[in-house]
Amino acid sequence: MLLTISTTASPATDLGFLLHKHPDRVQEFGQSFGTATVFYPEAGEDRCTVALLLEVDPVALVRSRGRNSPDFSLSQYVNDRPYAASSLLAVALADVFRTARAGRCKARPDLPGTALPLEIRIPALPCRGGPGLARELFEPLGWQVEAEAVLLDGAFPEWGDSRYVSLTLRGTLRLADALNHLYVLLPVLDDGKHYWVAPDEVDKLIRAGEGWLAAHPARGLITRRYLGRRWALARTALARLAELGDETEERLEPAVDEEAAPDETAATEAASVAASAEAEQEAEPGSAPPEDKPRPLNTLRREAVLATLEELGATSVIDLGCGQGELVGALLARPRFARVAGADVSSLALTIAARKLRLERMPDAKRARLTLFQGALTYTDRRFTGYDAAVLMEVVEHVDPPRLAALERVVFGHAKPQHVIVTTPNVEYNVRYEFLTGLRHNDHRFEWTRAEFQEWANRVAASYGYQVIFRPIGEEDAEIGSPTQMGVFSRD
Template sequence: MLLTITTTHQPATDLGYLLHKNPARLQTLEITAGQAYVFYPEATPERCTAALLLDIDPVALVRSHRGPAGEGFALEQYVNDRPYVASSFLSSAIAKVFNTAMNGTCKDRPELPEEQLPLEATVAVIPAANAEQLQRLFEPLGYEVKAEAHVLDPTRPEWGDSRYYTLQLRHPAVRLRDLLSHLYVLIPVLDRGDKHYWINQEEAKKLLRRGANWLPQHPDREFITRRYLRFAEFVNPTLERLLQADENATDDEAGEAALDVEAHAALAEIPMALGQLEEVGAKQPLHELRLDRVAEEIRWLGAQRVLDLGCGEGKLVRRLLQIPHVEHILALDVSWRELERAQQRLHVAEMPPRQRKRLTLTQGSLLYHDPRLAGYDAAAVVEVIEHLDESRLAAFEQVVFARARPGAVLVTTPNADYNQRYETLSAGEFRHSDHRFEWTRAQFAAWATGVAERHGYRVRLEPLGPEAAEVGAPSQLAVFEQ
């Protein structure tokens, strides 16, 4: 992915001072899952262009688990557009590589960051629903917007255009720090559903800080905030602060000062507004809560031999190893890469011999009979079944409940009723692109009750995560016991 910034300000090479990057040499910086390169294709007194090129390693994306969520069930985590299309990776790189420029400081030319310059920025390429969406985001900020569409396949013109555009922005007079802040915020807004980092209250504070001078007045501030933060618990208090800032803003200098005061007040108050979620959200993400609850249940059951089916990188295994009465864990996953990652993250090679004997990491499928799964006291199936086609759940049922028959089975899956609280999910859309289905509480209860009746288990259901009126909790747990 490539970002270029061009100016015709005289002398144009002032751009090098502003960016704190010497036009005479190539600079390389380490970033998440790859490297960033800064260089200048042209640098003359009349015209200067700085380029930020990101080289994302797709293999590193999978190994670091920051790519699309495939968990070994699909190829999307290996074959995707993440190395090539502008996304939250580019936004993070802008903040890291051009941090000094974004903060408006220039040691050699301290007056320069406040100058309004003729600037042109080009992003190749960026995803968008259509060209109008790009215009709606950038034109209110004073940019002339040109969006060049790209066909899906040049050999198949009947397929039409792809969702990718080369975006060109021109502004006759804008501070470089403002241009960078606009890109920093709006690129992740277009990066639907694939942010590579946790969204928490720190992200809300960043949005308020980087958008303080322009976001409260933007006509699409609600759309931007919802797409940037995604979760209602972060979106709603942030929108309230932006609305207050907008109400206090006027067209004169006093109004601008009032806006700055409101922005700082927002920074101070946002942790309080989000305090309730911090306990179960920022400090304990939902997936961590699921794992803790399952490990707690296994501890309560007194299980000595435990199956972790769909173990991934071994987060539940780590918790189970801390339970003294668990004598042996068989951790199974269909993806050998996940098992390799589990070996590394659990430091299996460095385990004492006695601890190492407690754990078996093995590759296998939950859709085919496997005699190794027999004879266990409990089995954990955490956020796995929704990755299977519904038509194959009968096979899963036979493998686990009819053949392996552990004393207890713990199954978690998302609660589709709760999806309406995710601001960026449309009706009928799943939380992850690899999910084959997502069940409501009633659907999960019907499936769990049927399984229990067919195989001689009793079952109890419980919510997982903070509950909301009408829609319940974000996830749900079924505990089957013989």
């Protein structure tokens, strides 16, 4: 199976730095099921192409096959796995381009954050859902998609199309984002994996989907297929994604494909399970039954912040670490907030925020109330000043502990708003998240207990002349507290 990635950025050979693979070398990487080879068909200043060729060993594939793989002998040796892109290629890509997927480049640290013009080609990709599904999954991520169905046999066109597509993606994205899109979506399109889906796959999905999956309109479909339709794992992943994404209601696909449903009863039962999962997917652990349609935790958190800002009488607010702009949009929807600003260190997050807020179509009066800009919270910036209130909603836990003191000086000592609202996860509540291993998000540097958060907040308040009160967000457990904790700082 073959995958190629091309760029026309200047110089195009920077692709070699990003991938940590020299264009002048052919490199081989052993896999449990075969050999992955990386080479460059072309490497010039104007255009550079890298190819990942995966040669599958049928015997090794049988030995490493997943528990759900067919066990009749012929299919173990005669199948499409050596030729069509699938989870085998996704695993090889993750291994061979591990550093590039993480967005690291020691030789050129500026490169990973740069969006490049990319063209990705996969000549044979199993796609249960046809070319339309490929477009549905990739286009919301900024790709221009060419997906053409492959004929069963070119000599007999009357036989119709196969379940394979020839896929070409074009777009201007960070290479790390492009690789993570492929890592997640290749097995989703194939709707199958060559290995057993264990609970740690939830963490892999959340890590690879950071910054895009939570807001994807088909995140339900992606999550279920990626996790092998294991409903318990899918519900856990969707609950965690709900904390990271917006509150958009998504339509879940039926639980089985038409070709896989043996009869109408089985399809009906599966659809019922899917409907149940849809009702439960946004619920936080321990909340009301699905029929009560509990609201996602990120919605409760945003509403709690908005209510507190109104209670404090703030009319100008800056969202520090605004991400993709959910809170900013909610603030703009309330005319009482005459000035609204959003700042984030990620230019990509701000680009997504601008798109979701529809800046190009926003009425002039509303647009005049809004400011979006890039800025780091650990460096003083005069643009942070002059607001009644500042919000750090699920931000502090993303800061390395040694850098917290710098954030404190910037927000409480330099910007000095009248009020500061800080929300952060309560790590004690994590025991209520089934299958959660480690922290709630792979980018969290730490998560505080209630006592640790209060100790930090009281120290900061005393140091910078604030008073602080604490409030729970989400359903409160008598023993372990609420899922999110909030500190409300006000100047003396």
